[in-house]
Amino acid sequence: MPRETRRRSYDQYCAAARALDAVGDRWTLLVVRELLAGPRRYTDLHADLPGVSTDVLASRLKDMERDGLATRRRLPPPSAAYVYELTERGRGLLPVLTALAGWGAPALAERRPTDAVRAHWFAIPLLRALQARGRAGVVEVRLDEGVFHLRLGDAETSPYGDGPADAPDVCLTLDAETCVEIGSGDLTVEEGVRxxxxxxxxxxxLVGVPGA
Structure with missing residues (x-):
């Protein structure tokens, strides 16, 4: 597959246009979604972005480095791997993805046979629903599709991560459909437990279930 060329600037003195100059290309915001979970190796990013070619992913990562959204660093010994991670400006895109997830939630009413799925893709809408409670803590979420965790009220680290948490305050076991309903606001955790x-x-x- 030929390498995609970098889209030209919109050349408009407009904040929205400037933002789209940086993140309007296909796949860029989904790369941000993956890196919000913390530093990732290129191979891990490629595995969790089914459908993206190696050329396009490499191009997007280079663009993100150039635009100050992400950096690349080498892990200390004994690992020889390089990882990509978001800069502070890149992490500032969390509210953008949160708003997009809220807007797109109705489109998840039915899963298409061709849809890929990863457990941590449910993290952003679920994070929005649980952050509203104002409590700080770590929530581990267990789905048939996998496990991820949320860090509520912690602005200093990644807001969520793939895989189990080291010391979760609460663990939730549910299915993807229930997770979607909570993320869209159609169901509370308390209602789901009951x-x-x-x-x-x-x-x-911590997640709104008193006396559970």
């Missing part, structure tokens, strides 16, 4: 759709272990009050 209905038997969610199993909550630990400090369930």
């Amino acid at each position: 209905a038997g759709r969610i199993k909550a272990e630990g400090d369930a009050a």
Whole structure:
């Protein structure tokens, strides 16, 4: 597949146009979604972005480095791998992705047979729903599709991560459909627990389930 060329600037003195100059290319915001989970190796990014070619991914990462959204660094010994991670400006795109996820949530009413899925793709809408409670803590979320965790009220680290948490305050076991409903605001965790759709272990009050 031929390498995609860099899109020209819109050349408009407009904040939205300037933003789209940096992140308007196909795949860029999805790369940001992956890096919001923390530093990632190129091979891990490629695995969790099904459908992107190696040339396009490499091009997007170079563009993001040039635009000050991401950096590339080598891990200390004994690892010889390089990882990509977001800069402070790149992490500032979390509210953008949160708003996009909220706007796009109705389109998840039905999963298409061709849809790929990764558990941590549910993190952003779920984070929005649980952050509203104002509590700080770590929530581990277990789906059939995999495990991820959320860091509520912690602005100093990545807001979520792929895989289990080291020391979660509460663990939620549920299915993807229930996760979508919580993220869209159609269901609360408390309602899901009461209905038997969610199993909550630990400090369930963190996610709005008093006396669970």
